[in-house]
Amino acid sequence: MIKEIVQDGHPALRNKAVEISPEKINTQEVQELIQNMHDSLSTQKDGVALAAPQIGVEKQIFIIAPFIFENPEKEHIVYINPKIISRSKKSSWKDEGCLSCRWKVGQVDRNEEIEIEAYDENGKKFTTKGTDLLAHIFQHETDHFDGILFLDKARNLRDMTEKEINEINN
Ligand SMILES: [Zn+2]
Secondary structure (H helix, E strand, O other): OOOOOOOOOOHHHOOOOEOOOHHHOOOHHHHHHHHHHHHHHOOOOOOOEEEHHHHOOOEOEEEEOHHHOOOHHHOOOEEEEEEEEEEOOOEEEEEEOOOOOOOEEEEEEEEOEEEEEEEOOOOOEEEEEEEOHHHHHHHHHHHHHOOOOHHHOOEEEEEOOHHHHHHHHO
């Protein structure tokens, strides 16, 4: 079911998100939440990821849009109770936006390589590495669970131009 993506100012974006008991991952409640997140993310042409607080659910789940992967069926799409377990020393600034901070863009300094541990949608624990865009996504999404928005860390923050917005929506 498509849910409204809440915007900056909504309390769910500033509260701490809680972990999900691993044994509850296979319940209808959690599976429906994951489905609602997929349905909601797929309405956003430029959406690369979505965290549960962005649909008002203060739980530690984020999903990544399959289109960012060359072989999505071989990749992890759903991350439950994710923990960053290591990060590269090297970092870089990259353009970022957020579906809950429409329509803003700014650069954020993030570690270039991240190792993350999480449970998948079947309740299986895994670890995986992300570099470059994926590393930025891992850090942006886990920040959502601490009530942190990219706006808090961005430089050169600005509103997107009408032209930029039209390019996304057309
Ligand atoms: Zn975001």
